[in-house]
Amino acid sequence: MAGEGEGQFLIVTGMSGAGRTTVGNALEDLGWYVVDNLPPQMLRPLLDLTDLGGGALPKVAAVVDVRGRGLFDDLPDVARALRSRGSVQVLFLDASDDVLVRRFEAVRRPHPLQGDGTLLDGIRVERSRLTLVREAADIVIDTSTLNIHQLATKTSEIFSEEGAARHRLTLLSFGFKYGLPTDVDLVADMRFLPNPFWMDELRGLTGQDEQVREYVLSREGAQEFLDAYAKALVPVLEGYQRENKSHSTVAIGCTGGKHRSVATAEELARRLAQVPGVAVNVRHRDLGRE
Structure with missing residues (x-):
């Protein structure tokens, strides 16, 4: 994606605990306008706003994930519709189940979909709901073996413009x-x-x-x-x-x-x-x- 010019719109999604926050921060450091926890239904208005801005927001990234609960299920259809309007890409972040469990245990937070079940139950439900999104993604990054610094560096390598300062x-x-x-x-x-x-x-x-x-x-x-x-x-x-x-x-x-x-x-x-x-x-x- 480096060096593709203006008008870039990136949807960042993937498994909870796979590094969406790290990627969002890295994109901000690269000059992207990042919106976190956006319902898929708001992607179209955000893209409209970007188009109306006259180039004021040439690079926009929207972090979309299961925190949007039932609204998240519309993401595949919304992303498919937006692709026809310009340079819209989907970045999917993934990691193995055992790594995700360890990460949630380290921060002592429940998985957003585990309900009364275990962490692994929530991860499996989420993975099932994200199958179509992952298959349609333009870029997939497996963060299982990456720490936050390595993931940020990888993000910079993918999305920095050629010759841009890091x-x-x-x-x-x-x-x-x-x-x-x-x-x-x-x-x-x-x-x-x-x-x-x-x-x-x-x-x-x-x-x-x-x-x-x-x-x-x-x-x-x-x-x-x-x-x-x-x-x-x-x-x-x-x-x-x-x-x-x-x-x-x-x-x-x-x-x-x-x-x-x-x-x-x-x-x-x-x-x-x-x-x-x-x-x-x-x-x-x-x-x-x-």
């Missing part, structure tokens, strides 16, 4: 004298480099100016730091993608957040933009301060 990295320059940023994952300190502030011809410039950039990056230890730090961050960013961590922030600090941290953040962004699956954004928190 992780967004923010490089944030800042000045220590204005306080450490609190919402960051890693912090680097550039105060080991000489401060351009003490040079009259550079004081009024910033790390975005070529003169300051050349000065900072040519100081002893600057290139060694950049080489080592960029190399160290690559496996971190790759690991974030495997673990489905979609955002991270690396803070780069110097005294005032105007020269060394800015030049370093810009150069580090240039290098890390080459990491597959990573989109890099640069922010300069204290650049405009006096």
Whole structure:
């Protein structure tokens, strides 16, 4: 489904406990508009709303399952009718009975269809009701051997547009004298480099100016730091993608957040933009301060 363009409408369904919530969250991280626990009869109005939106909601996913009780039985007919209207697909999530039992026992919740029976009774009733839906599904994922991170990763692999970033990295320059940023994952300190502030011809410039950039990056230890730090961050960013961590922030600090941290953040962004699956954004928190 990756790269199919606008106007995608996905029905997410399947066995209770097979991972619908995880898939819904992963789709939201990919920019989909996700509606949870929608009765099948509401799929047509939702598709109408999507069409009327003029492209405002190009990717919509509706999670439909047996929590809709008797209303759920209409799903095969509704899905069949909607397929003629555009890019409507059905994703079915499945897992073996023993795995589903273990998952329900782990969260200590009853199966929505077990009634006065056992967990296994409810699972078997649900599986029987979903037979036609599974047979007609466009995509079936068996999650029996997948944990939540692996399922989220698999969802991203299937539904990401070709070349789309799976992780967004923010490089944030800042000045220590204005306080450490609190919402960051890693912090680097550039105060080991000489401060351009003490040079009259550079004081009024910033790390975005070529003169300051050349000065900072040519100081002893600057290139060694950049080489080592960029190399160290690559496996971190790759690991974030495997673990489905979609955002991270690396803070780069110097005294005032105007020269060394800015030049370093810009150069580090240039290098890390080459990491597959990573989109890099640069922010300069204290650049405009006096």
